[in-house]
Amino acid sequence: MLRFVVRRLLQLIPILLGLSVLLFAWLRALPGGPAQAALGERATPEAIARYNELFGLDQPIYVQYLRFLGRAVQLDFGNSTRTGRPVTEEFLERMPGTIELTLFAMVFAIGVGIPLGYLAARRHGSWIDSTSVIGSLLGVAIPVFFLAYLLRLVFAVELGWLPGSGRQEVRIDATRVTNFYVLDGVLTGEWDAAWDAFTHLVLPGIALGTIPLAIIVRITRASVLDVVNEDYVRTANAKGLATQTVRRRHILRNALLPVSTTIGLQTGLLLSGAVLTETVFAFGGVGSAIYDAIFGRDYALLQGFVLLLAIMYVLVNLLVDISYGLLDPRVRVS
């Protein structure tokens, strides 16, 4: 198992190198290049020339790349054009929010999705089945930001049940420990702060969780339907095992194998793809920062965030691969 993990980790290297080349090239290819990106659109030609000299942008391209790589390894992606703060600092401050949101969305998607998919398969052909199939098709077809706006309009603006923007009420003076607001509240015993941060997760979390929910329902349903007809299930039934045991130990356990990988892949996507939802809810995580960066032409931040998110995405995928190896021993041998 250890060799398997180490091998996978080593295979990360070419992918990360490739990513760094792509993003390095991206910043060079932008109109005005990195100097413009760092100094903003109103930079004078003299300032740009000085910047180029200062940061070695007049050097040969491979030297520049190696320097970029050297700094990237130390997680130094320069400073944000808008705030002037280091990109990595901004990222670390905002990522906890996105992680909290992703966790909420995935718990919602899994908690609703697996039971619903299982039920749909057990009652194959019933109204529950057809409703969940149609619902899951719709869930994938709805533009996420539209759903987010609808939820916000109905439950935050019209009904006022839940907060519709931000991560926490401004008036709450919460102590920051980890920047995971809910966790901070729990750690410091500020329960109202924790609860408030939690309620801020509900609407964006549901909006973000819809697509994974739809996919999990479909995969669970298809997978349970597949497994129910397997010989080992018939054998288990024939030898007189209790229905509950057959369902839990034989059907669910095998059916959830493909579901688990879906969950992993979707988690990776959500961590990186919360741009739309976070923007609608002005959530203040990584996603809304990307939106702000697009509008503010803050290319340094955009480049750093995309690279860091891609790294996270790759790492989550790596975890998925490893957990798949744990769950399904056959994979490890190949």
Next chain:
Amino acid sequence: MTAIGDVKRRRIDELAARAGQVPEGEGGVSLTRSAFRRLRRDPVAIAGAVIVVVFLLVAAFAPWLAPRDPLAQTLLSEIRPGYIPGSREGFPLGVDNLGRDVLSRLIVGSRQSLLIGVVSTLLGAVVGMAIGVLAGALGGWVDSVVMRFVDILLSIPGLLMAISISVLLGQNQYSLVIAIAVTQVPVFARLLRGSMLSQRNSDYALAARALGVRRGRIVFGHVLPNSLSPVIVQATLSLATAIIEAAALSFLGLGDPDLGRPEWGAMLANAQQFLGVRPELAIYPALCIIVVALGFTLLGESLREALDPKFRR
């Protein structure tokens, strides 16, 4: 050799491996014909096809179907801050914030939206397939090098990649198309390559080789046509994703800046500001996007079932 993102890639490869397998007892009927026969009997496929055909017809005849000029700001004088007139005689779906007829804009906008979806998917599919054929037909080091590159692309989350490309190419409809197309390339490349690899060692390819048929002919005349079914399925499903993704990019302000060209994504994005005043303005284009995406998805899923030997009974 295995690598990162293995599960994601294995999924694609599994789909690919199923290409062109002839089910038992159906050896005599051509794949296309038997698939088509199954499709015609499948209500889901028919529903999907009807939706798609209706929207394609609307797009094709948009200028004649639209009751008004989509750009004419007919009711502009009645619009006040916080008030947009609703539906009335002659304006069945009301007007937008600039007093333009929403129905006409939806009808004419179908052209742009479908065009962006179709062109970007085609572009992504063609480039991806070219890469896939290259890797699948040549094998060896070409395959390794090309696929390493594809894997890197596959490791960047789609929306982030599309955003980066749009920002790079500037804000116009071509960069929108290219951005979406690029996100599709690696999927098609990997899919076709896997599908060709599984076909390359099949009996008919062996037979053709034994008869002395040239490699180019085996690849393009035998292996490729038999490897296409997963690609066709993927293309249909990708159309839905492309249209939704185009809307998302529009929403992020990376869409077509030419406001004279009505487009669902832009209409939806624009209507968000007036959601409190007139939510219908957002709901109509959203419904169009949802229904079209649903149509392509239904069609794609039933195509998969029809072409996939696993589902043949």
